[in-house]
Amino acid sequence: MATIAVWQKIEEESIVPALEQAGEKLNxxxxxxxxxxxxxxRVDQGALQAMEGLARGAAEKGVRVVxxxxxxxxxxxxxxxxxxxxxxxRS
Amino acid sequence: MITYEAVEERGQVSPxxxxxxxxxxxxxxxxxxxxxxxxxxxxQFTQEEVDRIVKPMVLAGLEQAQYLAxxxxxxxGLGVMEDKVIKNMVATEFAYHYVKDKRTVGIxxxxxxxxxxxxxxxxxxxxxLTPITNPTSTVLFKCIMAIKTRNAVIFSPHPKAxxxxxxxxxxxxxxAVKHGAPKDVFGCLESHTLQDNAYLMGHKDVALIDATxxxxxxxxxxxxxxxxxxxxxxxxxxxxxxxxxxxxxVVDIIISKTFDNGxxxxxxxxxxxxEEIYELALKKFAELGAHICDEKEAKLLAQTVIDPxxxxxxxxxxxxxxxxxxRFIGIPVKPKTKLLIAPIQGVGREHPLSVEKLFPVLAVYxxxxxxEALKVCxxxxxxxxxxxxxVIFSRNDEIIRKFGEVINAGRIIINSxxxxxxLGAVYNDLVPTFAFGCGTGGGNSTTDNVNIYHYLNIxxxxxxxxxHMWFRVPNQIYFNLNAVENVxxxxxxxxxxxxxxxxxxxxxxxxxxxxxxxxxxxxxxVIPDGxxxxxxxxxxxxxxxxxxxxxxxxxxxxxxIDTAKIMKLKYESPEADLEELAAPFLDLRKRVVEYPTAxxxxxxLIAIPTTSGTGSEVTPFAVLTDKERGRKVTLADYSLSPxxxxxxxxxxxxxxxGLTADTGIDCLTHALEAGxxxxxxxxxxxxxxxxxxxxxxxxxxxxxxxxxxxxxxxMHNAACIAAMAFSNASVGVNHALAxxxxxxxxxxxxxxxxxxxxxxxxxxxxxxxxxMPSPYQKGYVAHKKxxxxxxxxxxxxxxxxxxxxxxxxATEQLLDQLGFPRSIAELGICKEEFExxxxxxxxxxxxxxxxxxxxxxxxMGELIELFWQAYHGRGATEACGAPQQQTG
Numbered sequence: 018m019a020t021i022a023v024w025q026k027i028e029e030e031s032i033v034p035a036l037e038q039a040g041e042k043l044n045x046x047x048x049x050x051x052x053x054x055x056x057x058x059r060v061d062q063g064a065l066q067a068m069e070g071l072a073r074g075a076a077e078k079g080v081r082v083v084x085x086x087x088x089x090x091x092x093x094x095x096x097x098x099x100x101x102x103x104x105x106x107r108s
Numbered sequence: 109m110i111t112y113e114a115v116e117e118r119g120q121v122s123p124x125x126x127x128x129x130x131x132x133x134x135x136x137x138x139x140x141x142x143x144x145x146x147x148x149x150x151x152q153f154t155q156e157e158v159d160r161i162v163k164p165m166v167l168a169g170l171e172q173a174q175y176l177a178x179x180x181x182x183x184x185g186l187g188v189m190e191d192k193v194i195k196n197m198v199a200t201e202f203a204y205h206y207v208k209d210k211r212t213v214g215i216x217x218x219x220x221x222x223x224x225x226x227x228x229x230x231x232x233x234x235x236x237l238t239p240i241t242n243p244t245s246t247v248l249f250k251c252i253m254a255i256k257t258r259n260a261v262i263f264s265p266h267p268k269a270x271x272x273x274x275x276x277x278x279x280x281x282x283x284a285v286k287h288g289a290p291k292d293v294f295g296c297l298e299s300h301t302l303q304d305n306a307y308l309m310g311h312k313d314v315a316l317i318d319a320t321x322x323x324x325x326x327x328x329x330x331x332x333x334x335x336x337x338x339x340x341x342x343x344x345x346x347x348x349x350x351x352x353x354x355x356x357x358v359v360d361i362i363i364s365k366t367f368d369n370g371x372x373x374x375x376x377x378x379x380x381x382x383e384e385i386y387e388l389a390l391k392k393f394a395e396l397g398a399h400i401c402d403e404k405e406a407k408l409l410a411q412t413v414i415d416p417x418x419x420x421x422x423x424x425x426x427x428x429x430x431x432x433x434x435r436f437i438g439i440p441v442k443p444k445t446k447l448l449i450a451p452i453q454g455v456g457r458e459h460p461l462s463v464e465k466l467f468p469v470l471a472v473y474x475x476x477x478x479x480e481a482l483k484v485c486x487x488x489x490x491x492x493x494x495x496x497x498x499v500i501f502s503r504n505d506e507i508i509r510k511f512g513e514v515i516n517a518g519r520i521i522i523n524s525x526x527x528x529x530x531l532g533a534v535y536n537d538l539v540p541t542f543a544f545g546c547g548t549g550g551g552n553s554t555t556d557n558v559n560i561y562h563y564l565n566i567x568x569x570x571x572x573x574x575x576h577m578w579f580r581v582p583n584q585i586y587f588n589l590n591a592v593e594n595v596x597x598x599x600x601x602x603x604x605x606x607x608x609x610x611x612x613x614x615x616x617x618x619x620x621x622x623x624x625x626x627x628x629x630x631x632x633x634v635i636p637d638g639x640x641x642x643x644x645x646x647x648x649x650x651x652x653x654x655x656x657x658x659x660x661x662x663x664x665x666x667x668x669i670d671t672a673k674i675m676k677l678k679y680e681s682p683e684a685d686l687e688e689l690a691a692p693f694l695d696l697r698k699r700v701v702e703y704p705t706a707x708x709x710x711x712x713l714i715a716i717p718t719t720s721g722t723g724s725e726v727t728p729f730a731v732l733t734d735k736e737r738g739r740k741v742t743l744a745d746y747s748l749s750p751x752x753x754x755x756x757x758x759x760x761x762x763x764x765x766g767l768t769a770d771t772g773i774d775c776l777t778h779a780l781e782a783g784x785x786x787x788x789x790x791x792x793x794x795x796x797x798x799x800x801x802x803x804x805x806x807x808x809x810x811x812x813x814x815x816x817x818x819x820x821x822x823m824h825n826a827a828c829i830a831a832m833a834f835s836n837a838s839v840g841v842n843h844a845l846a847x848x849x850x851x852x853x854x855x856x857x858x859x860x861x862x863x864x865x866x867x868x869x870x871x872x873x874x875x876x877x878x879x880m881p882s883p884y885q886k887g888y889v890a891h892k893k894x895x896x897x898x899x900x901x902x903x904x905x906x907x908x909x910x911x912x913x914x915x916x917x918a919t920e921q922l923l924d925q926l927g928f929p930r931s932i933a934e935l936g937i938c939k940e941e942f943e944x945x946x947x948x949x950x951x952x953x954x955x956x957x958x959x960x961x962x963x964x965x966x967x968m969g970e971l972i973e974l975f976w977q978a979y980h981g982r983g984a985t986e987a988c989g990a991p992q993q994q995t996g
Contacts, residue, residue: 059152062145062290090152097148097232 022049022083029057036067043071043078050075051107055086060094068095072103083107128303135298136307139262142292143233144313147260149290151230155213161287162204162256168283169200169248169276176244176279179272184240186427191368195245195542202533202540203249207256207560216566223571228564230258232315235308237329239321241371241427241466242542243269244276246320249542251280255289257563262314263296264305266321274298302328309334318558320543330551337558339543340550342373342496343464344526345488347481347511348389349502350382356523357501358392361470364525366446369427370467374497374519374530374544378452378462378471378488380481386474390449397446398470399430405439406450406461412437413469414460421465430468455487464492478507482514489515494549499526518545518555532557575883576697579791580746581726581832582715587755587825589817593623594754598712600628600659604652606672607663608637611718616759620663620716631655639733640671642686642741645678652679652711661714662750663759666722669715670730673748680707686732690741692957703745715750718759720810720823721771721858723778723831725753742957749835755828757821765811768823769926770858772807775799775827776922777861781840782833783897784872784890785961786882792837793893797900799830804901804918808925840962841953842868845974848952852945853937862928866916867977869894873912876964890963920982931981939979946975 023042027035035052042050060068075082083105087095095101128136169176177192211217211228218225234254238246247263254261265273277296285291297304305325309317309332317336319329326338348357365376381389390400401409413425413433425433430448434441441448452471455462461471475481489498498517502508512520519538521529532538541557554562586594603624607617612634621630633648652660652675660679662672677684681704693699715725724730728749732741763771779799782792802822809819845868846860855863873891895911898904903918905911920930929935932942950971953959959966966974 060149062149062292065145065149094148094152097151098145 021047022051023047024051024053026053027057029059032057032060032064033067036064036071039082040067040071040074043074043080047080049081049083051083051085053085054088054091057091058088060091065094065098065100068100068104072100076103081105126303128307132304133307136304136311139295139297140233140308140311140313143260143262143295146290146292147230147232147258150258150260150293153213153258153288155211157288158213158256158258159208161284161289162207162252164287165252165255165280165283166200166204168279169252170197172276172279173197173200176248176272176276179275180244180269183272184243184269184427186241187368187371192245195242195368196248198531198534198540199245199249199542200252202531203252206533206540207252210256210560212257212560212564216564223573225569227567227569228257229567231563231565232259233313234259234261234316234318234563235305235311235314236261236263237305237317237319237321237325238263238265238269238273239325240266240269241373242320242368243273246542247273247276248280250318251277251284251294253560253563255280255284255293256560259563260290260293261295262308263294264300264308265296267300270297270299306332316563318543318563326551335553337543337545337554337562338552339545339558340373340552341464341492342377342544342546342550343462343488343491343493344374344377344497344499344517345485345493345515346376346379346499346526347485347502347507348379348381348385349478349481349500349504349507350384351503351507352385352501352523353503354385354389354392358389358396360501360523360525361499362393362396362398362447364527364529365470366430366468367525367527369429370465370469370527371427372527372531373464373466374521375466375527376470376499377464377493378455378473378484380473380475380484380488382478382481383474383476386472390472393447393449397442397444398449399434399439399441399445399447401439401448401450403451406452408437408439409433409448409450409469410460413465413467414463416460419457419460419463421463421467425465425467425469428467433467433469455484455491462488462491478510482511485511486514489517493517495546495552495555496544496550497521497526497530499524499529516547516549518547519557530557573883577787577789577791577836577884579789579836580728580749581835582750582753584752585726585755585828586753587828588821589757591754591756592620592716592758594752595620595661595714596623596625598659598714598752599625600712602629602631602655602657603659603661604631604633604655604657605661605663606633606635606648606668606675608665608668609634610637611664611668611759614762616663616718619758620661628659629655631657635668635671637667639667639731640674641733645671645674645732648675649678649682652709656709657711659712659714661716662725663716663718665717665719666724667731669717669722669724669750670732672713672715673724673730673750674732674743676711676713677703677743677748679709679711680704682708686741686743689743689745694960696744703747705747712752713750714752714754716754716756716759717824717827719763719767719771720760720820720827721774723775723827723834725750725755726828726831727835729835753828755824757817757824760820760824761815761817763814763820765814768811768814769807769928770856770862771827772803772810772823772858773862773865773923773926773928774858775823775830776803776807776919777842777846777858777865778834778839779803779826779830780865780869780897781842781962782830782837784893784963785834785837785840786880786885786963787837787961788893789837789884792833795829795833796837797897799826799833800897801900802826802829804922808922811926838961839958840868841871841959841964841966841971841974843958844953844956844962844966845949845971845978847956847958848949849932849975849978852949852952853935855935859928862923862926863930863932863978863981864974865923866920867974869912869916869919871970871974872962872964874964877967877970878965880960880963880965882963885963888963932975932979933981937979942975942979946972949975 173196326340524535533540543558545554547555783796850860898911903914
């Protein structure tokens with residue numbers, strides 16, 4: 018069965034609304050939501066909170082959230098707050 | 109609020125926390141979760157961003173210093189408001205002065221000469237317990253440290269100092285967040301219980317516990333199983349020694365002991381005063397506002413301020429004024445009395461005032477001698493003050509040094525106030541702090557003044573260093589026919605020629621003697637053939653002394669030259685202990701036992717070899733046999749190398765065929781092993797490769813045509829050149845095997861080497877089961893170096909594997925040409941006997957230091973396998989697993 022994926026670019030200055038927007042896409046027919054993090058150099062508490070919400074929603078709806086181009090500093094922050102297991106990562 | 113569903117198992121829950129309600133647990137979890145997120149976000153900050161936050165925090169703390177001091181005094185009822193203002197200012201301004209230029213993000217220190225640099229890693233979430241005695245100053249200080257190091261802190265203040273502490277946290281938090289810090293970087297428990305602390309101490313997301321306070325808090329922190337900085341009580345002894353500047357000392361002690369009504373745990377507790385100045389000191393104390401208690405008052409004081417049950421101070425006295433305490437007890441004192449001084453006659457439970465007293469009550473002791481004074485200080489130190497703080501007033505450096513040696517304290521303050529001195533940066537150059545590490549004596553992990561570096565994980569990034577190598581050989585080597593003539597250029601008053609009976613009989617010693625200058629007195633020391641024995645060396649050294657020799661000429665094979673090396677060593681340095689000098693070592697440059705450099709005599713050593721194999725004329729090795737103890741002693745040091753080597757082929761022209769073959773293969777083994785050694789370098793390689801080429805070309809000729817001068821000369825040079833290689837690169841597993849086997853079955857060294865050689869080449873060329881760690885080599889290259897040898901010899905082959913096979917075949921062909929037995933079995937050693945012996949042989953080979961430079965680390969089983977291969981002989985290319993694949 019083919020995988021239906023939704024792709025979205027995340028900009029650092031509008032990360033929270035972008036993640037909220039991505040959250041809405043969980044309701045579409047997609048199996049996978051792909052978020053391009055290549056422009057994000059840093060995340061703050063608001064972003065982490067939004068990511069936590071997105072991960073929770075995705076788990077409820079059985080949608081896989083894939084983060085692309087996450088830089089290692091952001092990846093380490095996600096690791097510190099134990100969010101990496103909630104997402105898939107692609108380079 | 110972030111409540112991650114992915115929170116894993118929370119960690120160890122202390123039984124003390126089991127009664128917490130679900131609501132309370134949720135509250136504590138929220139605190140930790142917020143702090144964890146803040147710490148994670150903070151970890152992305154740069155040094156510049158961090159520094160931009162720290163400064164306004166410090167200014168905010170300074171701005172509110174008086175407000176917070178007042179709050180603290182009002183809430184706790186302890187201390188002096190004015191002094192607490194000073195504490196708050198020290199905690200901010202002085203701390204800032206210390207941290208402002210320090211790097212705490214990214215690379216924080218570099219050591220280019222060591223190829224090392226240090227990188228800071230934040231700790232994460234810190235649980236900080238703060239005391240009642242220094243509540244706000246401790247909070248301010250820890251907040252600044254935490255921000256400077258990108259950590260988040262959850263504060264758990266003393267319950268009786270909660271309001272002032274939470275206010276201090278709030279002030280710091282507002283300033284920090286306003287200037288960019290993550291929100292929730294500081295949290296503070298809203299009221300708290302011991303269960304809260306127990307729960308948080310066991311929480312897996314709390315990375316460090318920083319407990320400043322009473323012994324209970326510190327013990328709980330260390331018992332939690334978490335990394336902890338637990339900094340607790342002290343009992344500061346003070347030695348007021350008779351040479352001290354008494355006026356300064358008395359004022360300093362009063363300043364310190366009355367500062368904030370004595371609440372700083374580093375403050376003076378018992379002053380031990382030399383008898384000579386005792387009365388005068390007390391008089392000065394009294395003049396400056398201290399009340400000196402008489403015997404009755406002192407007893408009353410002890411009964412009141414010290415709990416007779418526990419032996420510790422009564423909490424009601426902590427941080428109170430001297431006049432208040434006196435009034436409470438009923439001791440009449442002047443209205444402005446600053447300090448109550450009580451003489452004591454000893455230390456311990458019978459002398460209650462000898463313990464810590466965080467209030468302006470000071471014990472004094474009259475000491476009749478320095479020894480007694482120091483002992484009493486040690487007693488006080490051990491009565492609850494281990495590792496904390498001690499003070500000495502003295503101008504006598506010797507006594508200060510002794511005090512420093514006998515007192516166990518992280519801070520020993522000299523000629524200045526203990527409490528403010530220990531805080532650092534005011535009276536001395538100690539690091540400013542509000543947490544005193546007390547070392548293991550105080551159950552702490554550090555004796556430092558706790559500072560920013562304790563709030564960091566410091567990562568050391570160590571680059572691979574370019575290992576220093578060496579190439580050391582005698583600085584004069586004369587070679588070719590009649591090179592012996594060169595002995596005439598060395599002036600000598602008294603020369604001893606060391607040789608063996610055969611060489612003397614065939615006239616070799618006379619040849620040497622002929623070329624010595626006429627003014628030289630020449631003496632002959634003829635020693636038996638074979639490895640030198642200890643008693644022979646001792647006798648020969650006596651001869652050197654008798655003749656006051658200034659030159660030794662060693663004329664002979666390896667054993668004669670080795671004897672001469674040891675003679676020289678013992679003659680020049682009679683105290684040299686050969687047993688000790690033979691101690692094992694891994695790296696010549698790091699050896700434990702050093703060879704003597706002081707010399708009572710001096711003698712030049714000229715080595716003239718009469719065999720072409722050992723190369724002892726240029727090596728730093730000597731082997732001695734200790735018959736009494738039934739063992740061999742191998743000495744190795746470049747100081748043993750002869751000063752001059754004369755490689756004259758006329759002395760080897762008469763070598764018998766068997767000796768030619770044995771020594772020639774010894775030479776080849778030296779060169780091959782040095783070539784693949786982990787200590788090999790371009791310098792040793794050039795010698796090793798040249799020696800190998802010469803052996804393959806000239807050894808068969810020298811063997812078949814002993815009269816061939818060119819072949820003899822070239823083999824003589826080859827032995828010396830190979831020795832220059834292995835003197836610096838050492839040998840390998842072949843020698844370890846040959847030493848063990850040769851010693852057990854009485855087989856000549858060269859012959860034993862020959863039996864092992866093809867198998868060892870195959871073994872080293874295969875992929876090692878275990879690589880030998882070596883900073884000197886990059887990657888595993890033994891197989892490639894064998895291939896280079898094959899190329900040098902023109903053996904052909906396309907791949908490394910083929911070239912190694914061809915080298916083994918060429919070696920086997922050479923051994924055949926020289927008529928060597930090609931298996932141990934051929935020597936007539938029966939299989940059963942060998943089977944019984946092999947385990948011992950392997951152990952002996954493993955104990956041999958030769959293999960430590962081998963490129964492949966031999967395992968015991970592999971040594972046994974190699975012995976069996978040598979026993980059966982032939983087929984080396986298939987013997988030790990697959991040869992290394994060509995890797996280009």
